Amino acid sequence: MTVLTLVFVAVIQSAGTSRVTPFNETNRKYLIRGMLIAGVVIALASLIPWPHSVSSANKAIQINATGYQWYWELDKEEVPVGTPVIFNVHTKDVTHGLGVSDPKGNLLFQTQAMPGYVNRVKYVFSKPGTYKILCMEYCGVAHHDMMSEIKVVRK
Numbered sequence: 433m434t435v436l437t438l439v440f441v442a443v444i445q446s447a448g449t450s451r452v453t454p455f456n457e458t459n460r461k462y463l464i465r466g467m468l469i470a471g472v473v474i475a476l477a478s479l480i481p482w483p484h485s486v487s488s489a490n491k492a493i494q495i496n497a498t499g500y501q502w503y504w505e506l507d508k509e510e511v512p513v514g515t516p517v518i519f520n521v522h523t524k525d526v527t528h529g530l531g532v533s534d535p536k537g538n539l540l541f542q543t544q545a546m547p548g549y550v551n552r553v554k555y556v557f558s559k560p561g562t563y564k565i566l567c568m569e570y571c572g573v574a575h576h577d578m579m580s581e582i583k584v585v586r587k
């Protein structure tokens with residue numbers, strides 16, 4: 433953004449003047465080459481998986497969350513604070529939406545529970561408490577009752 437801003441400022445300052453000199457041509461070549469190299473380096477760097485995400489995935493806790501009309505089946509109901517939790521979300525009947533809200537009712541994340549698919553969401557709970565598992569997709573007459581809880585505890 434900074435480079436782009438500087439380029440715009442240079443273009444605006446030189447607008448209306450005809451200062452095409454060998455010096456400007458050389459600068460432009462260096463600028464274009466520099467931006468190309470920076471673009472390639474940034475693209476390659478952003479494709480490399482970060483070490484912390486690999487290590488945190490190794491110690492992550494898995495929760496299998498299955499949606500049914502109209503309840504959630506969770507194979508764990510208690511997780512520790514500060515540990516990555518991977519929710520494997522799927523459904524045995526219709527499409528549901530798994531949403532997790534904190535003890536104050538703020539929605540933290542959500543994903544769809546779709547027949548034939550397992551959607552994975554990773555989340556790290558930073559505070560202990562009782563978190564609600566909600567259904568975020570209308571799935572029938574008792575959709576509003578489709579709630580469950582998980583407890584986040586200090587080890």
Ligand code: CUA
Nearest residue numbers: 528567571575
């Ligand atoms: Cu399940 Cu709405």
